[in-house]
Amino acid sequence: MPGLWGPAYDDSAMINKVYPSPQAALDGLIRDGLTLMVGGFGLCGIPEKLILALRDSGARNLTAISNNAGVDDWGLGLLLQTRQIRKMVSTYVGENDEFARQFLAGELEIEFVPQGTFAERIRAGGAGIPAFFTRTAVGTPLAEGKEHHDFDGQTYVMERWLKADVSLVKAWKADTVGNLVYRRTARNFNPMMAMAGRVTVAEVEEIVPVGSIDPDSVHTPGIFVDRIVKTVSEKRIEQRTTTPRA
Amino acid sequence: MPLTRDQITKRAAQELHDGFYVNLGIGMPTLVANHVPAGMQVWLQSENGLLGMGRFPYDDEVDADLINAGKQTVTAVPGASFFDGATSFAMIRGGHIDMAILGAMEISEEGDIANWMVPGKMVKGVGGAMDLVAGVKRVVVTMEHTTRKGEPKIIKSCTLPLTGKACIDMIITELCVMHRRERNGRRRFEVTELAPGVTRADVERATAAEIWWSPELKTIQT
Numbered sequence: 001m002p003g004l005w006g007p008a009y010d011d012s013a014m015i016n017k018v019y020p021s022p023q024a025a026l027d028g029l030i031r032d033g034l035t036l037m038v039g040g041f042g043l044c045g046i047p048e049k050l051i052l053a054l055r056d057s058g059a060r061n062l063t064a065i066s067n068n069a070g071v072d073d074w075g076l077g078l079l080l081q082t083r084q085i086r087k088m089v090s091t092y093v094g095e096n097d098e099f100a101r102q103f104l105a106g107e108l109e110i111e112f113v114p115q116g117t118f119a120e121r122i123r124a125g126g127a128g129i130p131a132f133f134t135r136t137a138v139g140t141p142l143a144e145g146k147e148h149h150d151f152d153g154q155t156y157v158m159e160r161w162l163k164a165d166v167s168l169v170k171a172w173k174a175d176t177v178g179n180l181v182y183r184r185t186a187r188n189f190n191p192m193m194a195m196a197g198r199v200t201v202a203e204v205e206e207i208v209p210v211g212s213i214d215p216d217s218v219h220t221p222g223i224f225v226d227r228i229v230k231t232v233s234e235k236r237i238e239q240r241t242t243t244p245r246a
Numbered sequence: 247m248p249l250t251r252d253q254i255t256k257r258a259a260q261e262l263h264d265g266f267y268v269n270l271g272i273g274m275p276t277l278v279a280n281h282v283p284a285g286m287q288v289w290l291q292s293e294n295g296l297l298g299m300g301r302f303p304y305d306d307e308v309d310a311d312l313i314n315a316g317k318q319t320v321t322a323v324p325g326a327s328f329f330d331g332a333t334s335f336a337m338i339r340g341g342h343i344d345m346a347i348l349g350a351m352e353i354s355e356e357g358d359i360a361n362w363m364v365p366g367k368m369v370k371g372v373g374g375a376m377d378l379v380a381g382v383k384r385v386v387v388t389m390e391h392t393t394r395k396g397e398p399k400i401i402k403s404c405t406l407p408l409t410g411k412a413c414i415d416m417i418i419t420e421l422c423v424m425h426r427r428e429r430n431g432r433r434r435f436e437v438t439e440l441a442p443g444v445t446r447a448d449v450e451r452a453t454a455a456e457i458w459w460s461p462e463l464k465t466i467q468t
Binding site: 041042043044045067090091092093094095100103104112113114115116117118119120122123134135136137138139140141142172182183184185186187188189190191192219235236237238239240241242243244245 | 292293294295296301302303304305308309310311312313314315316317318319320322328329330331332334335338339358368369370371372373374375376377380381407408409410411
């Protein structure tokens with residue numbers, strides 16, 4: 001069948017990035033001491049089955065760069081329970097009691113980053129920019145010890161890029177060459193993390209043939225994605241808030 | 247009578263203008279959305295990647311992929327857009343958001359704000375607060391004038407770790423409305439409105455900072 005955007009493609013002749021299971025998608029990538037990026041905001045847009053596979057790999061001493069730490073029994077919270085994470089780089093971790101316990105006991109290292117700086121450090125890591133300057137956090141404890149510089153009469157603080165050995169991201173749709181489309185606010189940090197991983201694995205809800213995603217609609221071009229796995233997402237909700245029907 | 251929390255947010259809503267792009271913080275500031283005047287279009291930004299946030303969904307509309315920065319399920323209004331975190335904070339840090347309305351634990355007389363950590367207590371993180379106060383054109387704080395123990399929150403200089411320096415433009419509490427002014431190189435908050443029945447002495451008793459008084463002091467209308 002001809003593709004929507006150009007001549008007929010033979011998928012079988014292309015490099016196929018699709019793996020049959022989350023375990024297979026992580027095969028050969030995971031070892032102790034890795035730095036990982038894990039997409040998501042709260043439990044929204046997390047690569048939930050890749051996280052389970054990461055837990056089952058048994059890898060320890062991991063550094064996890066992720067906006068939050070999941071909740072006690074889902075998302076990255078699962079890897080805290082098993083003590084596989086040594087350090088978190090996050091913006092907010094308020095939803096996780098086990099996190100609090102390990103942090104207060106000195107078992108877990110944490111680097112708090114303002115959320116915009118977090119997003120930009122990851123983007124910079126993917127874009128080959130080792131550092132940048134921002135007004136955010138100037139005059140606060142999070143800027144202490146960092147280089148400052150004045151531009152046009154304003155003081156800015158220098159922030160370094162963030163990069164990962166492996167990035168685990170969640171998208172809605174992929175084609176077999178790794179072009180990704182995200183859905184609603186499940187996009188969050190996933191596109192930057194896909195760029196900033198030496199290897200990027202995408203967990204998706206649907207895999208479509210090459211040519212069936214309009215190139216204008218691709219959110220993450222396939223160059224940033226190495227492996228794809230299709231799963232059935234549970235999509236747990238942290239705060240189910242509703243409006244009663246009148 | 248000091249204002250109720252609902253009245254504080256109603257007064258804050260009077261700062262909105264048609265076409266404004268606004269970020270509302272978690273807690274009391276969220277209630278400002280209930281008081282957007284009919285016929286006014288205000289675009290609510292949620293920093294997790296949504297411009298054009300709507301009401302909470304009906305039960306059959308709930309979508310786990312559509313949440314706000316408080317991780318609550320929400321809806322998107324017609325004309326809304328979704329984007330990644332770097333784009334979201336380009337809006338914030340880049341000065342494209344007209345107004346942020348936030349809560350605070352302490353504000354200094356020069357407009358510094360502390361609202362993210364209490365030493366000795368578990369730090370949960372800072373989220374987007376530092377980016378918002380550093381980047382948004384106008385930062386308004388809605389809060390109770392004093393702590394639960396009755397201690398002033400508007401003080402000479404913050405004792406808690408800062409979220410941002412000299413960045414608060416306006417404060418709305420149950421007692422009064424204050425605007426940050428600059429005269430002869432000094433920055434202070436000037437009280438411009440008092441809640442009905444609240445006196446200058448009431449405000450001064452609840453404040454531990456030098457404040458200025460507007461010569462045209464008004465009563466808050468809500």
